[in-house]
Amino acid sequence: MFYRETGQFKQSYAADQAVFPILQDRLGLALILLVAFVVVPLFGNEFLLASVMVPFLILSLGAIGLNILVGYTGLLSLGSAAFMGVGAYAAYKLSTIFPGVNILVWILCSGFFAAGIGVLFGLPSLRIKGFYLAVATLAAQFFLQWCFVRISWLYNDNPSGAIEVPARTLFGLAITGPSATPVTRYLVVLVIVVVMTQLASNIVHGRIGRTWMAVRDMDIAAQLMGIRLLPAKLLAFAVSSFYCGVSGALMVFLWLGAAEPSAFDIKLSFLLLFMVIIGGLGSMIGSFFGAALIHILPIVIRGLPEALGLPIAAATVEHLTYLIVGALIIFFLIVEPHGLARLWQIAKQKLRVWPFPY
Amino acid sequence: MLYNIFIDPFVQMVQMPDLLVQTLWEGLVSGVLYALIALGFVLIFKASGVFNFAQGIMVVFSALTLVGFYEKFSAAGFSGHTAAFVALILTAGVMFVLAMLVERVVLRPLVNQPDIILFMATFGITYVLIGLGEMVFGGDPKQMIASELFLPSGSVDVEMLGGLVSFQKIDIAAAVIASAMIVGLALFFQKTRIGRALRAVADSHKAALSVGISLNQIWVIVWFAAGLVALVTGIMWGARSDVSFALEIVALKALPVLVLGGLTSVPGAIVGGLIIGIGEKLGEFYWGPLLGGGIESWFAYAIALLFLLYRPQGLFGDKIIERI
Numbered sequence: 059m060f061y062r063e064t065g066q067f068k069q070s071y072a073a074d075q076a077v078f079p080i081l082q083d084r085l086g087l088a089l090i091l092l093v094a095f096v097v098v099p100l101f102g103n104e105f106l107l108a109s110v111m112v113p114f115l116i117l118s119l120g121a122i123g124l125n126i127l128v129g130y131t132g133l134l135s136l137g138s139a140a141f142m143g144v145g146a147y148a149a150y151k152l153s154t155i156f157p158g159v160n161i162l163v164w165i166l167c168s169g170f171f172a173a174g175i176g177v178l179f180g181l182p183s184l185r186i187k188g189f190y191l192a193v194a195t196l197a198a199q200f201f202l203q204w205c206f207v208r209i210s211w212l213y214n215d216n217p218s219g220a221i222e223v224p225a226r227t228l229f230g231l232a233i234t235g236p237s238a239t240p241v242t243r244y245l246v247v248l249v250i251v252v253v254m255t256q257l258a259s260n261i262v263h264g265r266i267g268r269t270w271m272a273v274r275d276m277d278i279a280a281q282l283m284g285i286r287l288l289p290a291k292l293l294a295f296a297v298s299s300f301y302c303g304v305s306g307a308l309m310v311f312l313w314l315g316a317a318e319p320s321a322f323d324i325k326l327s328f329l330l331l332f333m334v335i336i337g338g339l340g341s342m343i344g345s346f347f348g349a350a351l352i353h354i355l356p357i358v359i360r361g362l363p364e365a366l367g368l369p370i371a372a373a374t375v376e377h378l379t380y381l382i383v384g385a386l387i388i389f390f391l392i393v394e395p396h397g398l399a400r401l402w403q404i405a406k407q408k409l410r411v412w413p414f415p416y
Numbered sequence: 417m418l419y420n421i422f423i424d425p426f427v428q429m430v431q432m433p434d435l436l437v438q439t440l441w442e443g444l445v446s447g448v449l450y451a452l453i454a455l456g457f458v459l460i461f462k463a464s465g466v467f468n469f470a471q472g473i474m475v476v477f478s479a480l481t482l483v484g485f486y487e488k489f490s491a492a493g494f495s496g497h498t499a500a501f502v503a504l505i506l507t508a509g510v511m512f513v514l515a516m517l518v519e520r521v522v523l524r525p526l527v528n529q530p531d532i533i534l535f536m537a538t539f540g541i542t543y544v545l546i547g548l549g550e551m552v553f554g555g556d557p558k559q560m561i562a563s564e565l566f567l568p569s570g571s572v573d574v575e576m577l578g579g580l581v582s583f584q585k586i587d588i589a590a591a592v593i594a595s596a597m598i599v600g601l602a603l604f605f606q607k608t609r610i611g612r613a614l615r616a617v618a619d620s621h622k623a624a625l626s627v628g629i630s631l632n633q634i635w636v637i638v639w640f641a642a643g644l645v646a647l648v649t650g651i652m653w654g655a656r657s658d659v660s661f662a663l664e665i666v667a668l669k670a671l672p673v674l675v676l677g678g679l680t681s682v683p684g685a686i687v688g689g690l691i692i693g694i695g696e697k698l699g700e701f702y703w704g705p706l707l708g709g710g711i712e713s714w715f716a717y718a719i720a721l722l723f724l725l726y727r728p729q730g731l732f733g734d735k736i737i738e739r740i
């Protein structure tokens with residue numbers, strides 16, 4: 059009744075091809091951004107900001123990166139956590155070698171290092187496909203993680219073997235290090251994530267994105283149509299790793315504050331893959347849904363017994379969390395194998411014709 | 417530098433052949449165990465096209481169930497061997513129930529979905545099994561009931577090539593049992609009615625359905641077979657070290673084995689396992705120190721990657737034919 063495009067006439071091709079052609083969609087997006095930028099920082103408590111929203115946004119960014127590779131280009135990768143690690147270590151090295159330059163510059167630059175490494179490990183993708191490629195990317199995962207442990211230059215010979223984030227400021231406000239407040243960190247992450255999501259959305263809606271999707275749907279057919287596979291696949295690896303790298307740098311600098319190599323282990327890779335698949339392959343909003351589900355659900359499950367006053371031991375809660383998350387993954391896959399993004403689409407479609415059934 | 421990489425390791429090999437034999441033997445044994453896990457993967461992949469990530473956790477889960485049952489029975493007053501074998505049978509029963517559940521709850525609703533969705537679903541199974549296993553059996557490492565199952569312990573020292581080479585008896589037993597199991601599976605696949613049905617399903621789901629083979633039944637059988645392989649693997653690994661969730665990481669080692677041999681090939685899983693196991697041990701022993709050690713974590717993947725670049729479908733995999 060209220061969500062309907064009736065009467066919205068497009069007078070130019072640009073308006074017709076917009077990502078959000080319906081006015082209500084644009085209003086909804088504006089509302090979400092308003093809530094994210096104003097309401098959450100004003101009314102959110104420290105726990106919500108530091109332990110829920112910041113990780114959620116950072117993981118969403120990583121999921122977008124992986125979605126570009128898996129969802130849009132159809133290249134299965136299990137090495138995304140390692141590329142996040144490359145971003146984190148690159149940002150750390152750069153910020154300690156050149157302390158004068160603003161930290162945000164280095165966080166964004168670290169993405170280029172991750173992209174370089176990503177291209178290198180993406181080279182076999184021209185020959186190897188499917189699950190075989192997934193295992194090849196595992197080589198990247200384990201090799202890079204080994205590098206983070208063994209090459210002491212990467213963590214400045216720190217005896218603990220961990221990277222610790224130096225305190226840095228922007229316009230006089232501390233944004234990294236222990237003195238940064240959750241609100242500032244949240245806002246910094248939010249700005250970066252919003253800008254990069256917009257950028258990714260533009261890429262996948264443009265010529266490059268169409269190239270990727272053609273490669274995903276059938277690479278030989280794409281090749282016959284004049285798409286050069288090597289540049290297309292390597293570009294996908296580069297962009298994907300760039301996003302993962304920035305997300306890794308953000309993870310260490312604005313969320314964890316310090317990280318050991320084990321922060322970037324294979325579990326994180328799998329978590330990102332979960333997010334992408336549960337959220338919806340080849341969908342920007344799906345990456346956010348997936349990250350929200352996978353990150354926030356365990357927090358909720360862990361908090362529930364306490365909130366309800368049930369006397370359950372912490373260890374049992376941990377095991378139950380595993381059990382429930384696993385069951386939910388299967389449940390969601392059965393209900394909607396195309397992910398939460400598809401559910402969202404169906405809901406919108408239903409809303410469009412509401413109150414009529416069709 | 418070049419000398420250290422290309423010549424020195426070989427000089428060492430020739431100078432100390434006893435060490436070489438020892439390393440080869442260790443590689444062979446871990447290769448056999450990798451091959452066992454990979455075998456479980458291949459069985460399921462061939463019959464249902466599912467890349468079963470849960471194989472690793474099935475190994476842990478079956479081993480934990482076995483030990484858990486044994487503890488219950490020995491507490492109830494049964495003697496060691498009886499309790500162990502009753503527990504073994506009951507564990508096999510649990511694996512059968514698990515196979516039925518997986519087929520009914522996960523596979524049947526997801527039939528005809530893309531591979532990656534099924535792959536993810538097996539992740540869900542992994543999580544459920546981790547949660548369930550830790551809740552029921554606790555997270556502490558457990559002792560495998562090796563001697564109660566008549567598995568030997570101790571080692572045999574053989575003097576050869578100017579040195580002592582020691583063979584763990586349990587390793588020899590593992591190699592023998594694994595070989596027996598592989599032969600048994602091969603016979604089962606080639607000679608029995610069900611085995612033929614399994615091969616038909618592996619070739620083409622639709623064709624198999626059209627000649628009256630029940631896919632659901634075949635899937636239960638295959639998951640049960642993979643569960644039994646997991647149980648044997650669990651016993652063997654558990655006897656070498658403790659039974660704990662750390663074993664799960666071993667499953668990741670089976671992945672390079674798998675792609676090296678080809679996802680659809682049983683002999684491939686075995687040859688791949690041996691190549692990876694031996695290559696890994698040799699690499700760690702002779703080239704590892706040059707790189708600062710610990711290269712075991714990624715060396716297997718590097719070997720697999722190199723082989724894949726040469727043969728993208730693995731050594732024994734079906735040739736990938738692509739049509740427009």
